[in-house]
Amino acid sequence: MIEIAQLEKDYLVQGRQVSALRNINLHIAQGEVFGIIGRSGAGKSTLLRALNLLERPTRGKVVFEGEDITQFDASQLQSLRQRIGMVFQHFNLLSAKTVAQNIEFPLKLTGKYTTEERTKRVAELIDLVGLQEHANKYPAQLSGGQKQRVGIARALANYPHLLLCDEATSALDPETTQQILRLLLDINQKLGLTIVLITHEMQVIRSICDRVAVIDSGEIVETGNVVEVFLHPRHTVTQSLVAENQALDLSLLQELAQRGNVAEHSYLLRLTYVGNATHEPILSRITAQTSAEITILQGVIARIKNTPYGQLIVEVLGSEIEIDKVLKLLGQANIRVDVLNHLVQSSINSTTDQTQEN
Template sequence: MIKIEALEKEYVVGQRRIAALRRIDLQVEKGEIFGIIGRSGAGKSTLLRALNLLERPTAGKVIIEGEDITQYDTQQLLALRQRIGMVFQHFNLLSAKTVEQNIAFPLKLSGKYSKEQRQQRVDELLELVGLSAHRHQYPSQLSGGQKQRVGIARALANYPHLLLCDEATSALDPETTQSILRLLLDINQKLGLTIVLITHEMQVIRSICDRVAVIDGGEIVESGEVVDVFLHPQHPLTQGLVAENQALDLELLQQLRQRENSDLLRLTYVGDATHEPILHRIAAQTSADIVILQGVIARIKNTPYGQLIVELAGETSERIKVRQLLTAAQVRIDDLHSSAVEGVQ
């Protein structure tokens, strides 16, 4: 669907050249939800806007459906942008138009549809985003979540192949954020629509994305399946983002790592094993002390997972037995005594 090759973007400020993107290589598969996460100023918005050439790269290729769009002329770009919907952080609705008029606006601009076809499409989209009862209201009469639903419906108006979401939930409260994420997931599943979203919140990535790329200083520093990146981050930035999301007490874990005659372990369960009483069964088979210090059981999109920080104390032989039993139960073990504490997640 999307292939980015050696993408670069520079801005000239006075006598200086500032690199916003540095040799980005990425691939987004058709029908997936792909997340791009990074801190403010990392380059994620520039990267997203390069996918429809609202930001024209300095070098590199953006290949969509087999064609390098950086070679497109003006007419080709206009046609491309009708196939790419975009959802904005601050909604960007037309304040003087009603909900249904906002959604119909890109249909009128395209010049492809009759009045009856436009009305039918608006009705479909209002039903899809749950706003049929609000069709005659103006943006000022809507909540933030309702405004974003209008923005999503408008982005879908021209039957796009690709939906770009620019921090689509960062202006919303947590409950509304979850409802918008569920809507995006529903759209992805019902329509088979490819979605690329940028965010600074790991929770957004964890909730709906299939794969993720982490950007820092204009470079991709880590990428992969969300389950792998979220549970076993390699780059310090990713580790920090995950630790913030999990709200783990890293200072406490640093202190615990100094204890002697005990092991500090991170145990990771994925899939069906998440809900099995594995630790309970192992504790009954050994004399080692297993103390759960911190942990979480949750889901990454549709995959259940558990991640626990445990202290393992007792005779060396018993601690080895616990490790063997955990391995046999397909639990991943990371020894935090030999890991940097920043790697805890």
């Protein structure tokens, strides 16, 4: 669907060259929801706009449906942009036109459709985004969520093959955000439409994306399946983004460190469950088969798109033989185990150093 190869974008700012994107290499498959996440100023908007040449790269290729669009002339770009819809953060609706007229506008611009064809298409899209009772209202009469539904319908007007979403939910409240995300997911599934979205919120990525790329200072620092990236982030930027949404609470480490030591036969474990194992009583079975004591200190059970998952922080007390037995049984149950004792010890050392300095 999309191949991005060695993409770079430079700007000239006050006579000085500033790099906004550096050596971007990505593959986005047909029909997937692909997320790009990063802090403000990381380069995600520039990258998204390079996909329809609203931002022309300084170097590199953007191959869309087998064609390097960086080589397109003005006429080819006009045709390309009819195949790529775009949803904006602040809606960008025409205030003097009704909902129906806003949706019809891109159809009129092409000059391809009769009045009857446009009317039929607008009715289809109004039904798709759930605005049947609002067709003749003006943007000022709509809520934020309704305005974004109009923006989505308008972006779909010309039967695009690709939908770009530029922070499409960041101006909305949490409940409306979830409604819009469910609508995008429904559109993806019903139409088989490829969606690329940018956001600074990991919750948005977790809700609807299949794969994700993490961008920082103009570079892709991590990419992969959302389940893997969310549950086992490798790069410090990703770890920070995930920590804001769900991760090991640092206060827990501090609390354990304040106890002064970690018991000789105590293990602090992070257990990660994915899929059907999430809802099975695995810890109950293990405690029944061993004499080890297992205490749940922190945990969450939720979903990443359609995949259930759980992450628990547990403390296991017992003899070395019993702890080894627990670890073996966890492995047999396909539970990923991360030993966190070294993190607690690090917190202890840090606390000790600060005490000595004082």
